[in-house]
Amino acid sequence: MQRGTNLGRLGGYNQAVILDAIRRAHEGVARVELVERTGLSPQTISNVVRRLVDQGLVREDRKTVSGPGKPRTVLELEVSSRFAIGIHLDPAVMTLVALNLHGEVVARARHDMPGAAEPDGTVEAMAAAVDALIAEAGLDRGRILGVGLAAPGPINVPEGMMVSPPMLPGWDRVPLREPLERLTGLPVLLDKDVTAAVVAELWAGEREAPANFAFIYLGTGLGAGVALGGEVLRGSSGNIGEIGHFPVPDEVPVCGCGRRNCVGMSLNFGTLIRQAIDAGIFPADHDAQQLPETTAAILELVRLAEGGQAEAMAILRRGARNLAFVVAQVVNVLDVDTVIFGGPLWDALADLALPLMRDEIPQHVVAREIHRLEVVGSTQGPEVGAIGGACLILDDAFSPRASGLLLGS
Template sequence: MHRGTNLPAVGGYNQALILDVIRRSGEGASRVELAEKTGLSAQTLSNVSRRLLDEGLIRESGKMVTGPGKPRTILRLEPEARFAVGVHLDPTVITYVVLDLEGHVVAHSRTRTPVGTKPEETIRRLTVSVNAIIETSGIDATRILGIGIAAPGPLDAEGGQVFNPPLMTEWHNVPLGASLAASTGLPVFVEKDVTAAVAAEQWMGALGDLKNSLFFYYGTGVGAGLVVDGAVVRGASSNSGDIGHLIVDPDGPLCRCGKRGCLGDSVAPVSLVLEAIEAGLVSAPTGELDSVTVDNDFTRLLSLADEGNGHAVVIVERAARRIARGVLAIVSILDVDRVVFGGPFWDRASRAYLGVVPGAVADDPALMMTHPIRFEQSKLGADVAAIGAGCLVLDRVLSPKPTDLLI
């Protein structure tokens, strides 16, 4: 638990600290409880809470009787006082959400990611869509705190620059954050997509305490979000979680890196669709295999496997075993006890994959864990990375940062 400070020059830290404690309290907290949890003096607490009340960020919500003496007034977060926009820039689809201060989705939209388009045009479309979702949500634009973007790496999160994402070949050293900030007039924060996803799970608390966990991201590509000792792991350059080239099947398909059996190219939806085409399970496209075709054919492949089609079952179960090998390698290295699955393509594949992965991990002779591993799926659905991007903005406002104490 963070403790506050009574120095008058650090009101920003104390304000964030009190907001954070109230948010985590669920049903709200009294000033007495806030003083106990923050270590702030009664005078400092009174001054900061009054400021928060005046700004409309919190509200008084009834009285609580805890024994002899004056009833305590409960302070609660005012969810609609401010909002954040979250954007997930996936190579296949772009997802937009607006979150209130409690992280609830109050508006949502989705568009296809343009293919063969210059980044400048994609950013222009992002701007149009962000402005549109704010307008259609009916929210006062002055209440928008900023925009969070979950993007594929590698990237410079601090500088908001996207380098050379493998599945977005037109993007080279693109100043995404600065460009979108200039076109929208809002602060923009950029995060790697898999990190945003696990940050959403951690920040929202939908699955409880993810103290030592792996978030297996299954989208157009694969990735790993990590929580170790309760902290989201970002790495030296905020690019941790690239697991696409873990070799999980030496006899698997040839990867673009020149090796065989890399996790990413072995289990990506497009790879499974190509296997389905070769097996005659779905029709080969007359032109290029585009994202819409992949989306539809991947769903068709899973339906065939669910119906018991032999060829489809082989393709899907082989992919699940490859995922299991990748998961085993990561949990063994980091000694985590929880694996959470999610991402844009996960929900439709969850039943097929979760029917195989836990058992394949448990039965693998390479498993050396001294504790059980829990396997779960995200409760935030396919929009988990977009929600995480929005939470990135909320976290800047609602979570106390020790750096705020540097005066």
């Protein structure tokens, strides 16, 4: 069974199929082409298109000339007829975006979360941030499809809550979805930040998204999201991709799970800062223990390595090798042909990490003689979680599920 939804699709299945075909045709699509692409009858297309035009979702008033023959009238998405809002809830910062129907960011905001150690007041702060974003961008509230919330896992999807996320010790079973719906008056969807990032790649990527990929998410935590056959995978409870306790060959400080070889612990900010202190890079009394100071310390380590500091480079290389080893195991389990790195920290790490990853990961991939493995960085930037949150809404409203039904017609 497909996952449940609380938004409801915009219209029926055929409408979703037609809207999806129009959405994907950025240059516009003529009715006759829609017949070819969807396998639906001209009559069905005519009926649905009239409804879409009436709803303001689609326009049909532009002629294009391509090749010989008379100009053709094309259908185009009315990209600003609806909007989706995404929120990424991170231990250090809350990021918001509003997307139009092409998945383009039309408004954005960032709010530090100094009180994130305590969940009290956070939902109210989210609702206020949504209101402020709508007001500042001058968006018509009636055109907003909903709010997609991307949060660190683990999450309880039916209850709409985070459940003891490791980086937010004060947050045990905090309901988010229902109170946010109540405060904003908008439908809210909740998903893991890594899964939201996958949806962002599928919906809002600058390039055509690959069908089979793993998204390795680097933020204050580490996680993986997965798409297979062009569909986002969520697992039985929406908690797919918990890779933090995968073992690495290296010995690392003891993890919360009791073992000494967890990849998450090897990349933990505290571990890296400790190594930098031991290597004499940071002073012995370096006291960065809390976000956002720990993030700043890691970025400083990256800056030193890029400036040619050998010890800093050695620490980051060691972490990168550990991560590459685990990413290769993810590739081996899923048989994906693309790895996309992204998340709030990725842009700062990319110049250093991408060549290392391209070199290291394939060495541990079993099928490396059989298919190429692309290792790329996300083009979504540090806002990928928030963009993904908004894409959850677009996906829910527009995606024709059971896409296989179209084949063979």
